[in-house]
Amino acid sequence: MQDFAQAFGLAFGLVFAADPDLLEIILLSLRVSLTAVLIACIVGLPVGTLVAMGRFRGRTAVIIVMNALMGLPPVVVGLLIYLLLSNAGPLGWLRLLYTPEAMIVAQAVLIAPIVAALSREVIEQFHNEYAEQFRSLSVPRHTAAGALLWDARYSLLTVALAGFGRAVAEVGAVIIVGGNIDHLTRVMTTAIALETSKGDLALALALGIVLLTIALSVNAAVMALRLTAARYAYA
Amino acid sequence: MPDAIPITQARASGRDGDTTGIVGEARGLVYAAGGKRLIDGIDVAFRDATRTIVLGPNGAGKSLLLRLMHGLLAPSAGEVRWQGRPLDDRGRREQAMVFQRPVLLRRSVAANIRFALRLHGRADNAEIERVLDEVGLADLAGQPARLLSGGEQQRLTLARALATNPRVLFLDEPTASLDPASTKAIEAIVQRAHARGTKVIFVTHDLGQARRLADDVLFLNRGRVTEHTPAERFFDRPSSAAAAAYLDDHLIRR
Numbered sequence: 001m002q003d004f005a006q007a008f009g010l011a012f013g014l015v016f017a018a019d020p021d022l023l024e025i026i027l028l029s030l031r032v033s034l035t036a037v038l039i040a041c042i043v044g045l046p047v048g049t050l051v052a053m054g055r056f057r058g059r060t061a062v063i064i065v066m067n068a069l070m071g072l073p074p075v076v077v078g079l080l081i082y083l084l085l086s087n088a089g090p091l092g093w094l095r096l097l098y099t100p101e102a103m104i105v106a107q108a109v110l111i112a113p114i115v116a117a118l119s120r121e122v123i124e125q126f127h128n129e130y131a132e133q134f135r136s137l138s139v140p141r142h143t144a145a146g147a148l149l150w151d152a153r154y155s156l157l158t159v160a161l162a163g164f165g166r167a168v169a170e171v172g173a174v175i176i177v178g179g180n181i182d183h184l185t186r187v188m189t190t191a192i193a194l195e196t197s198k199g200d201l202a203l204a205l206a207l208g209i210v211l212l213t214i215a216l217s218v219n220a221a222v223m224a225l226r227l228t229a230a231r232y233a234y235a
Numbered sequence: 236m237p238d239a240i241p242i243t244q245a246r247a248s249g250r251d252g253d254t255t256g257i258v259g260e261a262r263g264l265v266y267a268a269g270g271k272r273l274i275d276g277i278d279v280a281f282r283d284a285t286r287t288i289v290l291g292p293n294g295a296g297k298s299l300l301l302r303l304m305h306g307l308l309a310p311s312a313g314e315v316r317w318q319g320r321p322l323d324d325r326g327r328r329e330q331a332m333v334f335q336r337p338v339l340l341r342r343s344v345a346a347n348i349r350f351a352l353r354l355h356g357r358a359d360n361a362e363i364e365r366v367l368d369e370v371g372l373a374d375l376a377g378q379p380a381r382l383l384s385g386g387e388q389q390r391l392t393l394a395r396a397l398a399t400n401p402r403v404l405f406l407d408e409p410t411a412s413l414d415p416a417s418t419k420a421i422e423a424i425v426q427r428a429h430a431r432g433t434k435v436i437f438v439t440h441d442l443g444q445a446r447r448l449a450d451d452v453l454f455l456n457r458g459r460v461t462e463h464t465p466a467e468r469f470f471d472r473p474s475s476a477a478a479a480a481y482l483d484d485h486l487i488r489r
Contacts, residue, residue: 129338130338130340132302132307132334132338133334133338135306135307135327136305136307136327136330136331136332137328137331137351137354138324138325138327138328138354139354143354147340147350151340151341151342
């Protein structure tokens, strides 16, 4: 019990003292996950929009696959990216394995389906509402897609935040392709796993506190966005 | 008042319908869904710059006919022609439609007008102000469109429809859920558009409104045109039993 109390005390001490090692890990985590979210949005939003607006053969199958990919196990993604990026793999020449960039790729692959599938749902709702009016106005498809993305912006931001929440909290993919190398690829989740196994509960707890705070902040941001959208009748 | 226009006359008008005043027509129009012919072989011609009121009981096919004439739906058989040509995107840009339920972008009142004007390559602020002023919404230009009252929202959709000076304006029960004051405002805007030469095709269940607005009445029943006659004649002496029964039910016959 005393150990726990001591560990918590040390953890808060590290957080409030802005310990450089702790900061380095937090900043790398944010850099990796935010970049992954950005890439996932660049890929996922157009895919989601195309499927939402399109009427083509096999559309239902595509939606089923997109939804299924939302549940990709991080370790499987990590393994696949590892095989691609390892020296013997087709992208081995990029020499990305055990770099932050490899972690970004793994997280982007993990959350792009989430962004695509959730944005498809959001955009489709807007599309169903606007489609007849847009046809009446003879709105070109690219203009319609832009209008849908813009009008759905609050909902899509919550989609991006959901992707970020998933990325920043996952450990399986980044530990495989990043290797948890100190001062290079150590992020919050991999550090927590390592420090816990080493028995350094203070650092693990400090990182856990930060991770929880980020998770809470993300959820608070989602709620605030929803309220803002409702207040301005953009929902 | 225009007489009923036989379809043969519309055909005789050739490519440019203006010679006989025919702006649009449907020939052998059929729309089937779920094994039912919801529009069951309609031939109709519309005179330019007049106000055609479309009447008929629920399920008669009024809204469907509007959507087919405006090219929002593709017919199962038959064809729609405007100014002698099949309707394409360019042709539809000379038309506009107002739906029963206002569909507004999640943007400001002014941004909704700007969106429509941009599609026609004109979106300067003076033009937007003029359009909003026309429907009495200039003071609300910066408000989120979806926070307006129902009547204001419908005035905005009408303003958006008229912003690009359409040659044909379709209205599908635009005042169905509005109070009398909002209905009056909508009718006044439609009347002004008509006065500027816009062809109006207006679906309503409000026979008082039909009397106030109609030059001619197109009466539909079970997906067919039962009659298409000048308004005065329709309300005084409907020639079909279906129309007579419809008017009797609404207790407005003189």
